[in-house]
Every structure is written in structure tokens, then in C-alpha cells.
Amino acid sequence: MPEPLLVVRDVEKHFGGVHAIQGCSFEVGAKTITGLVGPNGCGKTTMFNLITGTFRPDSGAVIYAGRDVTGLRPHVMAQLGVARTYQLTRVFKSMSVLQNLLTVPFDQSSGERKQWAVEVLAAVGLAEEADATAGDLSFGDQKLLEFARVFMLHPKLVLLDEIFAGISPALQERQMRVIRDFRARLGVTFLVVDHTMRVIMNLCQEVLVMNHGQILAQGAPAEISRNDRVIEAYLGNRSAMKGVDHHRD
Numbered sequence: 588m589p590e591p592l593l594v595v596r597d598v599e600k601h602f603g604g605v606h607a608i609q610g611c612s613f614e615v616g617a618k619t620i621t622g623l624v625g626p627n628g629c630g631k632t633t634m635f636n637l638i639t640g641t642f643r644p645d646s647g648a649v650i651y652a653g654r655d656v657t658g659l660r661p662h663v664m665a666q667l668g669v670a671r672t673y674q675l676t677r678v679f680k681s682m683s684v685l686q687n688l689l690t691v692p693f694d695q696s697s698g699e700r701k702q703w704a705v706e707v708l709a710a711v712g713l714a715e716e717a718d719a720t721a722g723d724l725s726f727g728d729q730k731l732l733e734f735a736r737v738f739m740l741h742p743k744l745v746l747l748d749e750i751f752a753g754i755s756p757a758l759q760e761r762q763m764r765v766i767r768d769f770r771a772r773l774g775v776t777f778l779v780v781d782h783t784m785r786v787i788m789n790l791c792q793e794v795l796v797m798n799h800g801q802i803l804a805q806g807a808p809a810e811i812s813r814n815d816r817v818i819e820a821y822l823g824n825r826s827a828m829k830g831v832d833h834h835r836d
């Protein structure tokens with residue numbers, strides 16, 4: 588496992604009587620694409636909110652790039668290079684596609700920002716839609732636009748919350764290409780939450796399986812897909828995992 592970029596240590600989070608995160612610990616290796624999977628309500632999005640400072644853990648620590656960042660505010664985490672998408676797509680529907688990217692605050696001259704925005708749009712395949720109104724895009728292209736926005740920060744760590752949900756396999760392939768490309772060219776680290784097991788198993792070097800706010804298992808996709816505890820707790824039956832370990836590249 589490479590040097591970790593992110594370490595989550597013994598994190599706890601309650602919402603009133605709901606014990607959403609129950610002593611959760613894991614590491615994300617620098618420059619890896621790591622998957623985070625688990626049943627609905629197991630705490631994946633909450634973990635993103637704890638890493639990015641939307642929520643503060645009740646206890647435990649979040650270490651990023653060797654620094655204790657527990658409870659730092661979201662804009663500080665963004666300045667430190669942590670970017671995320673939201674499970675419900677958030678784009679500014681009345682703005683153009685390009686303007687949507689330029690709303691992301693980053694300390695760069697406007698000329699440099701615009702040039703980077705144009706590069707990012709080209710990378711995700713939205714170059715021709717740059718001047719289109721975001722609200723006129725298809726659902727899939729709006730997902731791509733929100734995905735594109737994370738790169739405006741020149742992030743080191745990108746957290747993706749179900750960006751593959753409800754879009755065509757062709758767009759999923761495009762997103763996977765972009766993730767691999769940003770990792771290879773710029774050394775970006777990705778933590779990817781999704782229920783689309785085919786994508787997770789294809790894309791990730793390492794998969795974390797969460798259940799009831801804890802990490803149940805961690806390993807390479809092929810190991811995870813054979814892990815009986817994972818199959819029982821998460822998938823309920825073996826047929827759900829059929830074929831997934833044949834799709835790795």
C-alpha cells in the first residue's frame with residue numbers, strides 16, 4: 588500500500604440517537620483510486636461530510652497529507668486540495684457550462700482559470716457545450732459538469748459520491764477514463780462511493796466495504812468479491828457478485 592494521503596482514525600458520529608459512524612478507521616493510499624461501498628444508510632456520505640468538514644466527528648481524527656485536519660471548515664479543506672461531488676447533482680442551472688466551472692473559487696488569475704476550465708471541459712468531453720445553459724443539458728451531462736467542477740480546485744484528493752448512478756455505460760466509461768487520466772497525469776487520489784459494482788471493481792485498486800458505520804473489509808477488488816463476510820453483509824447473495832472479478836483491467 589502506498590503512503591497514505593488520508594487516514595481516518597476511530598471516527599464516531601451520532602445524529603441524535605442514530606449512531607451513524609461507529610469507530611471507523613481506514614487509509615487511502617496516495618495516488619490510488621479507492622472504492623468505498625456498502626448498503627444504503629451505512630454511512631458513506633456521512634464519512635465524506637466528516638472528511639470535508641461539513642460535519643465534525645464526535646471523536647477520532649482525520650489526517651490528510653500528514654496533518655490533523657479534524658473539524659476544519661469545508662472552505663479550508665478545499666484550499667488544502669480536497670474536492671467533492673454531491674450525491675444530488677448541484678449545478679447552477681441558469682449559468683453556462685463554462686461559468687459553472689468559473690464559480691469555483693481558486694487563487695489564480697482569471698485568464699489562467701478560464702484556460703484551465705477549457706482544458707477540464709475538454710477532458711470530460713463537454714468542450715462543445717461550454718456556452719450552453721447548464722439547465723438545458725441532459726441529466727448525464729449535468730453529472731459530468733458537476734464532476735468537471737471538482738477539478739477546478741487543482742485537487743490532490745477527490746471524493747466522488749455516486750457520480751455513476753443513473754447514467755449510460757458510455758458516460759460511465761468516459762468518467763472512468765477521466766479519473767484514470769487525472770490520476771496518471773497529475774497524481775490525483777480518488778475515493779469513490781458507488782453502488783455500481785462493475786465500475787468499482789474495474790476502476791479501483793483498493794476497495795473499502797462499510798457496514799453499520801464501520802469498515803467491514805478492505806482489499807483488492809478480486810479479494811473483496813470473494814470475501815464471504817462482504818457477500819453476506821452487503822450483497823445478500825453470491826449472484827450479485829457474479830462476473831465482477833472478470834472485468835478488471
Ligand SMILES: Nc1ncnc2c1ncn2[C@@H]1O[C@H](COP(=O)(O)OP(=O)(O)OP(=O)(O)O)[C@@H](O)[C@H]1O
Nearest residue numbers: 602605607625626627628629630631632633634674
Ligand atoms: N444530517 C443528518 N441528520 C440526521 N441523520 C443523518 C444525517 N446524515 C445522515 N444521517 C443518517 O446517518 C446514516 C448514514 O447515512 P448516509 O447518508 O451517510 O448513508 P450512505 O451510506 O451514504 O447511504 P446511500 O448509499 O443511501 O447514499 C443514516 O441512518 C442516515 O439517516
Ligand SMILES: [Mg+2]
Nearest residue numbers: 631632633674
Ligand atoms: Mg450516500
